[in-house]
Structure formats: structure tokens, C-alpha cells
Amino acid sequence: MPIDPQAYRPETIIRSLGPDMWDLVVAADFPDARLRFRNDRAAAEIGLAGLTDDAWVRHFGRFDPLPDTLPQPLALRYHGHQFRVYNPDIGDGRGFTFAQMRGRDGRLMDLGTKGSGRTPWSRSGDGRLTLKGGVREILATEMLEALGVPTSRTLSLIETSEALDRGDEPSPTRGAVMVRLSHSHIRIGTFQRLAYLRDEANMRRLVGYVLGWLYDEPGDDPARLLTLVVNRAATLAASYMAAGFVHGVLNSDNINVTGESFDYGPWRFAPTWDPGFVAAYFDRDGLYAFGRQPEAIHWDVMQLASSLRLIADSGPLVAALEAFPARYQEAVAAAILWRLGVVGRDGEGDRALVQTVERALRTTGVGIDRFFFDAFGGVLPEEYGDAWAEVRAALAAYMPRNDRSHPYWSGEPCSMLIDEVEAIWAGIAERDDWSILAAKVAAIREMGAALAR
Incomplete structure (x- = not known):
């Protein structure tokens, strides 16, 4: 059965907020729907990893309703400060809440979209997402998840074969529709x-x-x-x-x-x-x-x-x-000690270590990813000189959270700087080569496994 009946637990509870909080909307009718990315690791948590590619595209590119959850998508209403200027004229302008369900841990999950078409809150926008924007979101969410940041996850990216015009990047550019998995889309x-x-x-x-x-x-x-x-x-x-x-x-x-x-x-x-x-x-x-x-x-x-x-x-x-x-x-303090791969000792001492690390990083200009890779487990290599003496001394008081036996630690640090993001996109834009993206996602997940042990 494509949908796992043991793991698929649909909900519709968001509708209890009432129609003052959302608008019923209809997804755009895209010229085409080509599956470019499916996150089966995330889909398994909500019972959807068994979907065939055709069924995946039908639900996440054409937005046929999933069984027993929302019968029609909801565009949520909200306001907000944008760069400290209050704006009462915003809401879900190119996305909607498509479905709700329980994850394996019992927590409520939303499936939300980006680029799914115009809504009452689109204003002058076209309600679309560029394919590059979708690729960038995959890279951001995968990297952040691996680094322990609480983040939404990119569940799906489907190319729509639309040519989109954007004033701040080369146009026309390829269009896409994305689905994200998150515990909620309720905002401040x-x-x-x-x-x-x-x-x-x-x-x-x-x-x-x-x-x-x-x-x-x-x-x-x-x-x-x-x-x-x-x-x-x-x-x-x-x-x-x-x-x-x-x-x-x-x-x-x-x-x-x-x-x-x-x-x-x-x-x-x-x-x-x-x-x-x-x-x-x-x-x-x-x-x-x-x-x-x-x-x-x-x-x-x-x-x-x-x-x-x-x-x-x-x-x-x-x-x-x-x-x-x-x-x-x-x-x-807890987040930096986790990335250093050491066990916290006491509040005051942990904060002192963090301040020492931040000061050394700021004054030496050593790369963030390079430092945390080299220092994982609490021991700095010898090539870190006198400028790092205070950090080395502070780390000596800490026990490692785990060792460096995972294969990741025998290579080079996994980073996601802008030049690599652009290079991954260039391979897709120029040669339709998606293998570079797939390889990067695999490398990020290996780093995540090493950090999480």
C-alpha cells in the first residue's frame, strides 16, 4: 500500500480556528510537473515514503488532496513587521497549508507550499517560486537540520515548466513548486x-x-x-x-x-x-x-x-x-558545546568557554566550519597557534561527547558557502545536472550523522 497505514495519521485540526483565520484557495494549474527532489527520510515520518513518483507528483505537484486531511488548501491570514515597518496587507501570497498529520513522535505536522499559485494575499506577485529558490531551500534545510538547527524540512520540489520573470535575477527563469514539512505555520x-x-x-x-x-x-x-x-x-x-x-x-x-x-x-x-x-x-x-x-x-x-x-x-x-x-x-552555550562535540560542565564555565571561542574566531578569521571540524571532541590540532592558547586551555577541562571514528572526520569539513550554492545551481541551469545536488545532500547527511552520534 503506497500510504503506510501504521504511520499515516491525518488531521484537520487547523480548521477549528475558523474561517476568520484563513481563505480557501485552489492551486495553480501548472503546464508540467517534473519531480526533482523527494525527501523520503522526512516522508517516512508521516507515512508517505511509499508513494510512487506518479502519486507523489499528483499530490505535491497537482495537489490532489491526501486522504482524510484537508479537502481544500488554506491560505493563512497574518500581518507582520517587515524590517521593523508594520504591514497589515500580507498573508500567504504564494503558498498554503495543504495537509495536516501526526508524525511518528505524535506531534502535529503541517504540509505547507511555496510557489503554488496566487491567493487573496498575493498582491502584485505571481504566486510562483523559481527553481533556483527551491534548490536553495533544499540546501538550507538539509544543512541546518544536520547542524542541529530546529528547521522546517523540504519534502518535495517539482519543476513546473513555467518561465518566470524576476527583477533581481536573470530572467526568464525556471519555475517550481515546493512542499515543506513543519510543526506549524502559525507565526507571530x-x-x-x-x-x-x-x-x-x-x-x-x-x-x-x-x-x-x-x-x-x-x-x-x-x-x-x-x-x-x-x-x-x-x-x-x-x-x-x-x-x-x-x-x-x-x-x-x-x-x-x-x-x-x-x-x-x-x-x-x-x-x-x-x-x-x-x-x-x-x-x-x-x-x-x-x-x-x-x-x-x-x-x-x-x-x-x-x-x-x-x-x-x-x-x-x-x-x-x-x-x-x-x-x-x-x-x-549548549549549541556551541554540541557542535564542539564536548559535554557541558557548568553554566558559568560553559559560557566562559563560548566567549573564548567566539573571541578567537572573531580575531583570527579562521573559518567557522574549519574550526568546528578540527576542534570536534575538544582537542585543537597543533597548527592552531598561540592565538588559540586560551581556547585550547579551556577545552582541556571538557570530556568528549563522542569520538572521531565516523568516516566523516577523516575527510574535509562540509560547508555551504555561497560559491558552492551557485556552483550547484549552475550545474542544473546549464546542464540539467542534478547529480551535484544529490551528492551534496548525501554529504550533508553524513555530516549530520557524525555530529548526532
Whole structure:
């Protein structure tokens, strides 16, 4: 049977939010649908790895409904701050929620799209995704998952044989439709919209939905929700730093309330520990630069707190919000020690080690991926000279989390810098060679296996 009856557990619970929260939409009718990427590792978690390629394309390129889940896609409504400017005219403009189901771990999962056509929120856009954008999202999600970042996963990429015009890249360019797997597409901006509309009834309903279905906690306490989101958001910010990742567009409509990174546009991995490194050419003021990402995510969570004031007193919300800096410091220490492959010792000592590592990376200009590869297990090679003496001494007090016996450690560090991203795309654009992408995904997953042991 193509759908695994033991693992496939469909849901429709998002519909309980009511039609004030979404619009029924219809997917675009694409000229063609050619399967370019299917993530069977992720699909196995929701019982769909057994789909034939024809069935895969029918569901994820033509959007025939999956059994017993949403009968029609939903474009979610939300607002958001975009580069700190409030925008009440946004929502799912080129995507929708296509299905819901339970994963093997019992958590609720959304299948969301990107490039599936116009919706009431498309404004002047065409509702489409470039094939290059889809390839870049595969690379981002695979790399981040391997590096321990809580992230959506790219489930499917299908080329649509449309020629798309884009003002900021060579056009016409090839079109695609993508499906992502995530624990939720409810954003901070979803709450901002209800606060803007002064819609108390739907705000309470949304708080209950997020607590009950996304956090598996009973009740509808806004302060409790904020505490949970603060913890998840601080962990996300910390994991970005440990990964050397720059999202590029940390607007409040791009931060979801389960703390998963998603929606990858102008992302980059920083070559070195440069706090001012930016991913988006249009981020001229460095608002979302590498070193400012914790500040940016904290600011976005502040907007959630402000929105919840519609139905809650400020005192408990302020208390929850003020926990972010301390929670971030704990999380960034844990994330960097994990990437170093050592076992944490105590809070103060761990934070001191992290500060020492960050300082050495910043002052020496050693590549982020190179350092974490060489230092995994807590021992620096001899070629790291006097500038690294303080790091070497600090690491000596730590026990390795595991050894370097995995074959990955006998090679070279797996990186994802922009030149390689462009080279992978060039092979596809010029020769329709998808083998380079497949090889890179395999290499990333090998790194992930080595790190996770």
C-alpha cells in the first residue's frame, strides 16, 4: 500500500480556528510537473515514503488532496513587521497549508507550499517560486537540520515548466513548486493581525490552539504561551549562531511560534565569525546581520507579547519576555558545546568557554566550519597557534561527547558557502545536472550523522 497505514495519521485540526483565520484557495494549474527532489527520510515520518513518483507528483505537484486531511488548501491570514515597518496587507501570497498529520513522535505536522499559485494575499506577485529558490531551500534545510538547527524540512520540489520573470535575477527563469514539512505555520504575525483587529475571541482561540495542539499543554494562558515561545525562540537564535547561519529576513511574519526556522530567501552561511555579515543585499543597515540575529528574534517575540496584551495583563507577559537573554545565553552555550562535540560542565564555565571561542574566531578569521571540524571532541590540532592558547586551555577541562571514528572526520569539513550554492545551481541551469545536488545532500547527511552520534 503506497500510504503506510501504521504511520499515516491525518488531521484537520487547523480548521477549528475558523474561517476568520484563513481563505480557501485552489492551486495553480501548472503546464508540467517534473519531480526533482523527494525527501523520503522526512516522508517516512508521516507515512508517505511509499508513494510512487506518479502519486507523489499528483499530490505535491497537482495537489490532489491526501486522504482524510484537508479537502481544500488554506491560505493563512497574518500581518507582520517587515524590517521593523508594520504591514497589515500580507498573508500567504504564494503558498498554503495543504495537509495536516501526526508524525511518528505524535506531534502535529503541517504540509505547507511555496510557489503554488496566487491567493487573496498575493498582491502584485505571481504566486510562483523559481527553481533556483527551491534548490536553495533544499540546501538550507538539509544543512541546518544536520547542524542541529530546529528547521522546517523540504519534502518535495517539482519543476513546473513555467518561465518566470524576476527583477533581481536573470530572467526568464525556471519555475517550481515546493512542499515543506513543519510543526506549524502559525507565526507571530498571526497574533499581530488579531491584535490589530482587536479580535479578542479569535485571539483566545488561537492561544488555545497553539498551547493545546502545538505544545500539548492544556489551557489558554497567554503568559504560559509566551514563556514557551520565548524558550523556543531563544534556542533558535542560539542555533543560528552555532551554525554560522544568517537567515536574512527575520521579520515577525517569518518567526513561527514553534521556534522552527523556515522560509529561506536570501540566506547565507558566514565564512568567518563576522558579526556584521549580512545575507540580503537589501539589508543595508545590517538589521539582520549575523551578530544581530538574537536581538532581532527577541524584538519579534516582543511583538508577540505586545499582541497578547489584548487578552492579558502586562505583568506576567513582561516577566516571560525578560527571560529571553538568560535563556539565550544558556542555549548558545549548549549549541556551541554540541557542535564542539564536548559535554557541558557548568553554566558559568560553559559560557566562559563560548566567549573564548567566539573571541578567537572573531580575531583570527579562521573559518567557522574549519574550526568546528578540527576542534570536534575538544582537542585543537597543533597548527592552531598561540592565538588559540586560551581556547585550547579551556577545552582541556571538557570530556568528549563522542569520538572521531565516523568516516566523516577523516575527510574535509562540509560547508555551504555561497560559491558552492551557485556552483550547484549552475550545474542544473546549464546542464540539467542534478547529480551535484544529490551528492551534496548525501554529504550533508553524513555530516549530520557524525555530529548526532
